Amino acid sequence: MNNGQGAGQAGFFEQVLARAATTGAPLCVGLDPRAAKVAELREQCGRLIEATAKFAVAYKPNSAFFEAHGPEGMLALLDVIATVPDGIPVLLDAKRGDIASTSEAYARAAFDWLGALGLTVTPYVGLDGLAPFLARPGRAAFILCKTSNPGADEFQALPVQTADGPRPLYEVVAAHAQAANRAGNVGLVVGATDLAAMARVRAVAPDLWFLAPGVGAQGGNLAATLAAGLRRDGWGLLINVSRTLAEAADPRAEAERLVRAMRAGRAEALGHRRQ
Template sequence: MNFLEKLLGASRQHNSLLCVGLDPEPGLFPVVLRDVPVEKAVIRFCHAIIEATAAFVCAFKPNIAFFEALGPAGMSVFQEVLAAIPAYIPLIIDAKRGDLGNTARNYATTVFDIYGCDAVTVNPYLGYDSVAPFLAYRDKGVIMLCRTSNPSARDFQDLLVQDGEGQQRPLYEVVARRVQTWNEAGNCGLVVGATYPQELRVIRSLCPTMPILIPGVGVQGGDLEASIQAGVDKHGERAILAVSRSILYAGGSHDFATRAGQEAQRLRNLINEARSYSEG
């Protein structure tokens, strides 16, 4: 089963386009975990979040930087957290890798062969040879930064550049068009922020069948309804709404996992309301 098949399977089983981001920040953990050694606290926290939210998601997206920040033990913690994710739910490692040659090959080996993820985020701005080692894993998803959710994304991504046809287009649009040509195996995806729904609509029109990872809903203030209506395909699928902090830290006491599950269910249902509207 390839990444897209697994994604659609989990999405349909749970009636969900919600992806829970696993970005553990020990300083924000509930009081009940404050006196626990940090590595154990991260494992307990993430395991509890996974168990509480799994029934409401189409994917989980751990951000590797939050585990690297734990020091030498971080990668062992990371692997323990990954092992808790149910096998039928896609695992997207948020790593935003971007490099060349042997470095890119080693990055691909690490995320796919060692960590066993189903998809990874990468930075395509070094060109095709920086993503080719990832695309060689034809059953794995390679989700490329296109129009990111941060405010300063405009610094570069909105710049008008001349594409291969001599047309002036925003850089994010050139990226989307180029990634579409790399999608021979059907394993490409794009990252497009919920903070830019108009651009998301343009990108969806250019890439009608590609899965789109949509961060920026929640704390970053992205428009959930507009993003769903712009980001789903013609069947109301292939949009992955990534939410982290507003779910992870929905509760600050002993019931933090229950509160996280309730928030995940609430967001899943809101997404489905917007999806129904877009299909209608």
């Protein structure tokens, strides 16, 4: 059992905040290695981690690209997570979620075996099914709320009847997630591809961290994303960048550029709010 990111360490959000205080920017580096061979998974991720370790507040490996290589791919994922420097938390992107007794087994896989400190989870089954992910001290669960794919609105934007009139489903999910945040370990996945929606989710879930995919390759605007998504305390947003970094000629320079742009965008967003 890999407890590299296990007991005794600071929790996911504590580590993120400590890193963000150092870098000044909420850059989450996505690890989505597309490779024909298992060895390439380790090489691609290892290179990207080495190049970006000074700038990242978290790493987000996507389980699917390792699972596609079978059990050997899962061993590579274990190695990749172990490669992440101490103090930078790992958020496993696996979109898990099932009835509670099954989610308990998924929590063991992600948190105990793989040693991730955070996990993405899917809400459709209901929050009772996600309870095992939220019962782990120091471990964070990011619930899908408004995703960045073209068809996200098919179900997420459906108008739900509520006592306050119709609200899109993603706002209802956000409100339930905010209410479930008793231990301070709930996050939401909110794509940077729909910033009006991000602002609405921020209004409904003022305390939660958002994982924001969709900046860069998927087209989201950095400064506008920070303006829409930052919490009152100037944090609460993890901006994920995957392809833009992986495909950069110089990933280190690209990470530095992203961090500078995030710092500037953050200063601008916070300055506007104070006025």
